[in-house]
Amino acid sequence: MIREESSPGSGSPRSAAAFGWLLPAALTAVATAITVLLVPTPARVPVAVVGAVAAVAVAAIGAVAARRGRVIDSLRRAVAERDSVLAHQASQTAHLAGTLLPDVVERLRKGEFPEDVLASLNAPEAHHAVVRTVVDAVVAEEDLRESAQRAFVNIARRVQAIVHQQAQELREMEDRHGKSPDVFGDLLRLDHGTALIGRLADSIAVLGGTRPGRQWSRAVPLYSVMRGAMSRIIDYQRVELHSVSEVAVTGPAVEPLIHALAELLDNATRYSPPQTKVHLTAVDVQSGIAVEIEDGGVSMSEEARKRAERMLRQAQQGIDLNDLGETPRLGLAVVGRLAQVYGFQVSLRPSAYGGVRAVLVVPQDLITTTATATGLAHGIGAASVPRTTLPPEAVQAAPAPQTTVPPRTPAPTRRPTGPVASEPDPVVVERTPNGLPQRRRKAPAVAPAAPTTPASSTPNAAPEQEPTPQVQPGMWLAAFQSGLSGESTDASQGNKQP
């Protein structure tokens, strides 16, 4: 017993703990031995027996207690282990929810392939499965959205095709019934309505992520572009077109610019009192051409203006068709989208008239000279559509009386900036292949010069001398005749087929 008693002190802590439970039993045994020595002899045997029984009982209790203690220890360790595992998992789940999944979704939104995203993933197997499920869901959703968008665009394209066809036929009818003002007025109204439908279809196409309507292969004068924009809004009569720089817009940018301006004009006319005018101007600026649309309507509050500009910005980052239901000003989303694709800068500012002043800057690389441009404003006669409804004899007869027209004025001088060498001789009389005389007009049919002068002409260029010879009625006639003789017959026939 003494050996056992001493052993805890000399042994390792582990063995001390292991045998600590014997200590009470040993003490009881020692106490029993002392008592046996002290009590009178007759009592020694019973005392020794009782002491032995007590020592054994205490030893048994100690053993049980020690065993339980060990069990408790191991359980405690197990619990601690589990706690740490749990904490680790919790942090991983937080990482999955807070970092991993948003990251994956973001990358998918940016257009990365789902396979790449999954492959580059650094996560436990279980999380991988979660991410895979999410990626599948997102991809399915995106596909759905894309197909919905495609459906929109598809429908818009069909409407556009019908509208184009209709507009063309209306123009033919306008030519045919030009002599009866009543029918003509009705046709104009129909034409206007058709143009409005066309703009709506264009808007849907743009929001669907494609380009608006038709394509222009040739440059179009800015003046025509602006009037084209006017022709697509309801209140075009309230728009006052001011001086316009004598420039043209390159073909690919024509339709987007018309559409963006039409949307801005529509906003301007819609949100200003019906009796007020909306002013439309275009001026040269360093970075290109700035088209200004100014209305005298209710001023936008600073907050509303910020909201509108935010919408423009958002649209530039991409549009979710589903969000559009909530935005009443569909137009700004379209403008923002077009601005992003074609590099227009759009800004909305309070106007001096009290309304809103929208400025759209067309970058320099979309601007060209009017030389190659088509469009009514700058090319009356030369650029207009041959009208097959007129009997050719009538048209051919038209220029005949003019063969003897003498030169009326001195040769026109171009603007100082223009190439002087290209100045044509105004008295030249040519003959068409049919032998009909053809007079060259010495001044342009047109306006190009007219609207520009206040804005861009140099002081020493007298307005009267400014006209540039661009359009000649005779040339138009020649074009008309060549059209009739078959050079472009396929085009005009194609036109007539539904």
Added chain:
Amino acid sequence: MSHPGGGDWEEASPERLYVITGGRSSTSAPVELDLVTLIVARSRPKPGMQPEHAAIIELCQSPLSVAEVSAYTGLPVSVVTVLLGDLLADNRVVARAPVPPARLPDRALIEAVIDGLQKL
């Protein structure tokens, strides 16, 4: 997507006719204009004019009929009539009928005569 008759469409102009006339289909001209009315410009085109106005004035430096103006500008007669109405109102062109039509008596006068005869 393809546009039916797309090639031909390109040659057209983005501006529709109602923008050129400002939505008007008939003229408020003080003078009756028909296809053979001769138009003569009184001045040269002024800067700042609508291109079509300037074009007509340019064309009409020597007398031209309305039909001819319409053919040269490629615009329907009604549009030309409206534009000419504006120019006439501004006194920029003069219109004159080439041959005055035979003067027929007033319809009211004839009716009055018929009434008178019936009363006899």
